[in-house]
Amino acid sequence: MKNVVLSFQHVLAMFGATVLVPLITGIDPATALLCAGLGTLAFHLITKQKVPAYLGSSFAFIPGILAVKELFGLPYATGAMIAVGGVYVVMALIVSVIGIDRVKKLFPPIVTGPIIIVIGLILAPVAIQMASEHWTVAIITMLAVAFTGIYARGFLKFLPILFGIIIGYISAVFFGLVDFTPVKEAAWFGLPTLMMPQFNFDALSIIVPIALVTMIEHIGDIASLSGVTNKNYFNEPGLNRTLLGDGIATALAGALGGPANTTYGENIGVLAITKNFNPRIIQGAALIAIAMSLIGKFGALLSTIPTAVLGGVSFILFGMIASVGIKTLVDSKPDLTNMRNSVVVFVILIIGIASIAGEKNNPAVIQLTEYASLSGLSLAALVGIILNAALEIFQPQWASRAVAKLSMKKQLK
Secondary structure (H helix, E strand, C coil), rough: CCCHHHHHHHHHHHHHHHHHHHHHHHCCCCHHHHHHHHHHHHHHHHHCCCCCEEEEEEHHHHHHHHHHHHHHHHHHHHHHHHHHHHHHHHHHHHHHHHHHHHHHCCCCCHHHHHHHHHHHHHHHHHHHHCCCCCHHHHHHHHHHHHHHHHHHCCHHHHCCHHHHHHHHHHHHHHHHCCCCCHHHHHCCEECCCCCCCCCCCCHHHHHHHHHHHHHHHHHHHHHHHHHCCCCCCCCHHHHHHHHHHHHHHHHHHHHHHHCEECHHHHHHHHHHHHHCCHHHHHHHHHHHHHHCCCEHHHHHHHCCCCCCHHHHHHHHHHHHHHHHHHHHHHHHCCCCCCCCHHHHHHHHHHHHHHHCHHHHHHCCECCCCCCEEEEEEHHHHHHHHHHHHHHHHCCHHHHHHHHHHHHHHHHCC
């Protein structure tokens, strides 16, 4: 019984964020729960049941999914997720061949921090548009999330999204924004709405480059898990296996018509509180999520959540994503008076944030086809990684010696 309760805590922690992505993009929330559960189990199988990670819907793909949905339809977005999973598989093979340390050098904090900041900021217009459906409800939802996150204690502190959605939903009922007809008409039990994936090059070229960003997110989460549990998962079962597990989970989600999966920071927080690192607890949570996805009326109830409620939650959530990027950058204490560091940081930020103006007003675009282009998040990540690596390779010897001396002085202090 204790293990069931611990598993349910993990379900609550991931629930708000996992269903928010499909609600924003138009994917069936029940399908997202099913994919999260199955993906988590696949991840555990591939990582030899050694990594206590839960996988849920990835926020990084929201801009790409919305773009592909508008141009071609959702089936092409979910089809692209299968290709994203393939990219992870290829990266897992590369890690196996060249080693973990060389791969990690491609993603220092001066690259990962600004990229995470960009993820949060480019989603800002989405939050504004959703909240504008009913600003009063959006503000109530926003305040509920904020107060829970600030004043709640213990495990409740990790449920601000869920509490925000509940309070926002109640206020939306009061304002007459909720139609319960879908709940009345839905069956008690049944399969989620699965979607046959479709493919074209334009859709792939919009979504697949985002895998660069989510792999950075994956490496950060594995590092956090290693720190919380005091085990080095980079070495055992190995970064190659965790990347492979994440990739297979994402490909599986795409095949079923769900959003891409990724490791979840919310569940890492639960691990830190409970100090119970047994992977079987997470596997239990995955089974509960799968069971929830098969309750038809529950899925219908999720579909009635008004857009304004999602907008209020998104205001906080997207801002929190940006703040995580800022924290990543600040914690590494980069010397931004050093031109080499500042160039990498500012180039990523400028290219990424420029996309907020929209494709027509954004000159930082590499047009791939009539519909597809490399811009915004994908272009910022690609340019940042390449620029940082190039500056590292071509750094003058005298500069390398100066950095080494400075590092030695800091250690002596």
